[in-house]
Amino acid sequence: xxxxxxxxxxxxxxxxxxxxxxxxSTEIRLLRLHSSSGFGLSKPLSGSLMTIRLQDDDSLVSTQxxxxxxxxxxxxxxxxxxxHDTPFSIKPxxxxxxxxxxxxxxxxxxxxDAICINQADLNERNNQVRLMSSIYRQATQVIxxxxxxxxxxxxxxxxxxxxxxxxxxxxxxxxxxxxxxNPHNRVETERHLGLFSDYTEAKSVDVSGGHWPVLxxxxxxxxxxxxxxxxxxxxxxxAIVQCGDSTITxxxxxxxxxxxxxxxxxxxxxxxxxxxxxxGTGSNGTLDTRNNRSGAYSGEDLxxxxxxxxxxxxxxxxxxxxxxxxxxxxxxxxxxxxxxxLTGNAANDVVVDYSLPVSVVAIQAFxxxxxxxxxxxxxxxxxxxRRQESIPSWAPNLCSAFSIQPSRLxxxxxxxxxxxxxxxxxxxxxxxxxxxxxxxxxxxxxDFVKQVSPVTSYSKHVTISTLDHxxxxxxxxxxxxxxxMEVEEKYERFMSALTCDRDIRNRRLPKRADGLDWGTFxxxxxxxxxxxxxxxxxxxAVRRSTFEGTTNxxxxxxxxxxxxxxxxxxxxxxxxxxxxxxxxxxxxQPWDVICxxxxxxxxxxxxxxxxxxxxxxxxxxxxxxxxxxxxLRGPAYAxxxxxxxxx
Numbered sequence: 001x002x003x004x005x006x007x008x009x010x011x012x013x014x015x016x017x018x019x020x021x022x023x024x025s026t027e028i029r030l031l032r033l034h035s036s037s038g039f040g041l042s043k044p045l046s047g048s049l050m051t052i053r054l055q056d057d058d059s060l061v062s063t064q065x066x067x068x069x070x071x072x073x074x075x076x077x078x079x080x081x082x083x084h085d086t087p088f089s090i091k092p093x094x095x096x097x098x099x100x101x102x103x104x105x106x107x108x109x110x111x112x113d114a115i116c117i118n119q120a121d122l123n124e125r126n127n128q129v130r131l132m133s134s135i136y137r138q139a140t141q142v143i144x145x146x147x148x149x150x151x152x153x154x155x156x157x158x159x160x161x162x163x164x165x166x167x168x169x170x171x172x173x174x175x176x177x178x179x180x181x182n183p184h185n186r187v188e189t190e191r192h193l194g195l196f197s198d199y200t201e202a203k204s205v206d207v208s209g210g211h212w213p214v215l216x217x218x219x220x221x222x223x224x225x226x227x228x229x230x231x232x233x234x235x236x237x238x239a240i241v242q243c244g245d246s247t248i249t250x251x252x253x254x255x256x257x258x259x260x261x262x263x264x265x266x267x268x269x270x271x272x273x274x275x276x277x278x279x280g281t282g283s284n285g286t287l288d289t290r291n292n293r294s295g296a297y298s299g300e301d302l303x304x305x306x307x308x309x310x311x312x313x314x315x316x317x318x319x320x321x322x323x324x325x326x327x328x329x330x331x332x333x334x335x336x337x338x339x340x341x342l343t344g345n346a347a348n349d350v351v352v353d354y355s356l357p358v359s360v361v362a363i364q365a366f367x368x369x370x371x372x373x374x375x376x377x378x379x380x381x382x383x384x385x386r387r388q389e390s391i392p393s394w395a396p397n398l399c400s401a402f403s404i405q406p407s408r409l410x411x412x413x414x415x416x417x418x419x420x421x422x423x424x425x426x427x428x429x430x431x432x433x434x435x436x437x438x439x440x441x442x443x444x445x446x447d448f449v450k451q452v453s454p455v456t457s458y459s460k461h462v463t464i465s466t467l468d469h470x471x472x473x474x475x476x477x478x479x480x481x482x483x484x485m486e487v488e489e490k491y492e493r494f495m496s497a498l499t500c501d502r503d504i505r506n507r508r509l510p511k512r513a514d515g516l517d518w519g520t521f522x523x524x525x526x527x528x529x530x531x532x533x534x535x536x537x538x539x540x541a542v543r544r545s546t547f548e549g550t551t552n553x554x555x556x557x558x559x560x561x562x563x564x565x566x567x568x569x570x571x572x573x574x575x576x577x578x579x580x581x582x583x584x585x586x587x588x589q590p591w592d593v594i595c596x597x598x599x600x601x602x603x604x605x606x607x608x609x610x611x612x613x614x615x616x617x618x619x620x621x622x623x624x625x626x627x628x629x630x631x632l633r634g635p636a637y638a639x640x641x642x643x644x645x646x647x
Contacts, residue, residue, distance in 0.1 A: 018088045020118040026054050028115040030109045036102040046082040065109040067139035069232035071222040097145040129352045133341025142236035146221045149244025156218035157246035159211035164252040171570045181210045216271045224295030227327035230336045231463040234305040257299025267294050267377040281452050317343040318369050332358045332398035336365045362395040385587045392436045394646045404570035415600035421627025438646040446629045447594040451481050451575040455586045467565045483577040500620045509624045585617035610646040
């Protein structure tokens with residue numbers, strides 16, 4: 001044993017790899033995790049593997065087992081599990097989880113992908129991934145391992161349980177908010193000097209941030225961003241969430257996730273506040289602040305997917321692929337393979353095969369989308385102008401998240417626009433034999449990019465606080481491009497592009513005839529109200545025209561400004577050769593073409609050969625979003641229609 005521990009203390013030293021036995025096509029391995037109760041850290045983790053056969057009928061499952069959902073981590077596998085008395089390398093996060101799970105007095109049967117799948121055997125790995133939806137569905141419970149307990153002393157589990165108890169008792173939103181802000185009802189008095197005598201004022205305060213620091217830490221854990229957890233959680237019969245030695249039911253986590261999303265309009269800002277304040281640090285004392293999106297949004301989405309399956313409804317492949325694009329995975333192929341169990345793959349048009357190039361998997365995913373919808377709507381979500389990993393520009397970029405906010409999301413909103421007008425048709429495309437070329441019939445190239453704004457540091461990740469900076473940089477450019485045009489008309493075009501003609505509810509903003517006139521507001525606001533910034537002007541104009549009569553105008557205004565900020569992020573403002581102002585992807589360059597592809601929005605394309613183009617991305621082009629191009633061409637529009645090739 002002493003010799004064995006000398007190896008454990010030197011993870012760089014090699015030992016004989018663990019030898020797996022062969023699995024049948026419907027067989028899986030389970031880890032029999034031995035109890036470490038009474039030994040603490042002095043006893044090494046140990047266990048053994050057993051093999052069972054999955055049942056076609058979930059009701060016939062005879063072996064009771066659990067399944068672990070966790071984040072692998074990027075650290076080296078320098079920790080040891082004794083598997084049949086043979087050292088087996090595992091990563092630190094899994095070791096911590098197994099330490100907690102082995103504390104009971106009885107052994108546990110658990111399916112864990114890193115241990116139960118021979119990761120070095122590609123054929124086995126492919127087959128086991130196909131079985132994963134059945135594994136998580138047939139497990140008696142899924143253990144969601146969020147990570148170690150927060151080092152700040154408080155417990156996220158206690159905060160979530162307390163919240164859920166109050167919610168079940170019928171507490172209103174104000175009471176629930178007060179519990180999170182100031183859980184101990186701390187009251188402080190502040191002394192003020194009055195005109196005739198001093199007076200004191202009592203205030204409920206909690207300078208520690210109440211429960212927010214632990215909630216921020218809880219929802220910032222990497223588990224929320226991992227793509228595989230979508231299937232693992234949604235397929236579960238029963239799920240418990242474990243953070244350190246504390247456990248919570250998934251139902252309680254789903255309840256607070258939903259409440260936070262609905263009632264806390266500044267959730268991301270609040271999260272950033274407590275990160276910057278030094279609270280909510282993880283087990284290693286730091287947080288990955290690259291993630292500015294609270295995991296509570298993922299919690300809401302996960303419960304949505306779970307309930308869809310519970311109710312026997314189908315989840316569309318397109319919907320899940322869009323969602324998976326913004327998740328994290330160690331292998332780009334996982335953004336496709338991880339969702340097959342949720343959406344069904346009856347046609348077998350995507351085959352799990354990790355030996356395939358990423359580009360082939362992306363093409364398979366695109367073809368599955370378009371053959372289901374019989375349209376090229378999937379181009380809206382491709383966002384692959386750089387053609388990473390040799391993926392064609394028309395196929396989804398599986399290597400990175402969305403760089404810009406798509407104009408619409410499947411199942412969440414319908415299109416606001418109808419750029420192709422009445423000529424929109426289905427089945428106007430064909431895949432050529434070379435495998436990388438998409439031929440599109442009925443395309444109309446109607447304009448060229450003439451002027452582009454610089455890509456500023458602000459416009460990459462725009463927030464409400466930086467929106468004013470972007471406006472201040474862009475407005476002078478647009479006004480200069482438009483020359484001697486009346487200032488009111490300049491402002492009309494600028495603001496229409498900046499807002500993409502949308503309001504808080506993702507509807508088209510009213511036009512001049514309905515009372516909205518950006519130009520008039522510009523003159524009145526600057527001459528009579530003295531607005532000091534573009535942001536102040538925007539707030540006054542939008543409040544006056546869009547939110548009159550609302551019960552919570554400021555909240556709705558902030559939400560709409562956030563929507564505008566998301567629209568601007570990752571984009572440039574441009575002027576076309578025909579004087580149109582628009583918002584386009586940041587990769588757009590002068591003399592790129594603006595084209596109708598029979599869809600609801602125009603696209604920016606870049607010519608690379610006689611009739612071959614690269615897709616830069618969707619665009620908002622003022623004066624071309626409601627079928628105007630086809631209408632202006634009149635009956636002769638057919639002469640402008642052509643076939644183009646996309647690569």
